[in-house]
Amino acid sequence: MISLPGYLITEKLSEGTDSFIYRAYRESNQERVMIKISKNEHPSPEEIARFKHESDLLQSLGGSGTVAVKALETDGNQLFLITEEFGTGSLQQILLQRNLTVEEFLLMALRITEALEKLHQHTIIHKDINPTNILWDEATSQAKIIDFGAATTLSREVAEISNPHLMQGGTLYYISPEQTGRMNRGMDYRTDYYSLGVTFYQMVTGVLPFTSDDLGELIHAHIAKMPTPPQEVNTAIPPIISDIIMKLLAKTVEERYQSTYGLKADLRQCLEQLQQTDTINPFPLGLKDVSSRFQLSEKLYGREKELKLLFDACYRASQGPAELMLVTGYPGIGKSALVHELYKPLLEKKGYFIAGKFDPFKRNIPYTALAQAIDAMVKQMLLENELQISLWRDRIQKAVESNGQVAIEIVPLLTEIIGEQPPVPALGSSETQHRFHLVFQRLIQALATPEHPLVIFLDDCQWADIPSIQLLEMLLSHPESHHFLILLTYRxxxxxxxxxxxxxxxKLKKIGLMIEPMVL
Structure with missing residues (x-):
């Protein structure tokens, strides 16, 4: 148990991905508090910034839907977030102790939804709703939501899983399809409804809708698989409650509840029926579900023909030689949105989609877009388990041999996979370029396999630098290039x-390379 000057720690309440939360007394006045502390004894600047950000969010909420912040204190290198004490325990602790009755579930679900509503009224997306982060008080039948380390005040953002900590503590079991970063969708307050649906599912069934030790399979399940309806897992659950939870778990945000008001109305109707008649009859869901926010749908319409061309090219490349596909059109016509639709089918094949974007202000810096793409691939690798990372390490090291430093100079994050590499001998300019091309081709080929096909998407190629185009030309003309598709978009x-x-x-056409052009 930790010690903090001025406080007496009494109990560990919960353990998050990178922090602990304890109950404690303030020794000066015996005030009961909760203390959040980083697991890292020497927190990084990023972790410190997260703690301060969380403190600011809690202060802005003033205890509405969450606990009130008391102080942000330091002890040496450590930061401690001190908040009011609340609740009998976390929802996770309660679920481990007993099964909930239908009436208990409905009451708790209503109170949790009310707490979430208060966060959303302050334009806060929590992004980490799960039983560990929900406190319940048996005496008052009230719920509060804690742990705002991942929260944002943005009304909309694009998600990207680039944090290995997401896989720790089970957080990934609760995230929405759009939060996986593998869909062509922005993320707004409705992402919390999906996580709430997973939490409700666990409350009524005792199990999660999706479980897997394989990151790719779990993400694919969130994106594409329908969970078994709760009523089929636990036949004591009334069908209408099962339907409410399944609506929360819809893959697209448009099919979920659009407001906490609509969700509360349906939960309240179930509770009132149960208390008055001891049964719950079916009724139409969402009759009072009207969002107070204007949201544009991000669903892609009228591009079925183009999508089929993309999917076919991806399939061919996964089975044989590398291919190139061009998507052209004027600015804003939807080139990038179309290409990102490859995420879902590629995930079904356990493939990888990586992307880079050329910048008109960085044309003097070679390979920037390609470096972005490989960096994105490395981030996805770092989310895998230790065994999978070890397999990638062996595969990449075998490919680059003693020239690993050449790849690291372009993608420094590769050090996290293959470690520090020996320096390479100095060569003349043409020999250096030839060595770089050789190393890069072998690296790409190590990443693209029949089991894990690769799509490399490079956007805004009208601003591409000459070395990048020369490298792409070499990659696509090399006889050993297989199992990857390069997608280029340009104006x-x-x-x-x-x-x-x-x-x-x-030049590529002259050597017989298959090039699929698509004009939008």
């Missing part, structure tokens, strides 16, 4: 006959 009105991209494409 057709900015790429003329003398553009470096046009010249490279002409």
């Amino acid at each position: 057709e009105n900015e790429v003329d006959a003398n553009h470096i991209l046009t010249l490279a494409l002409n």
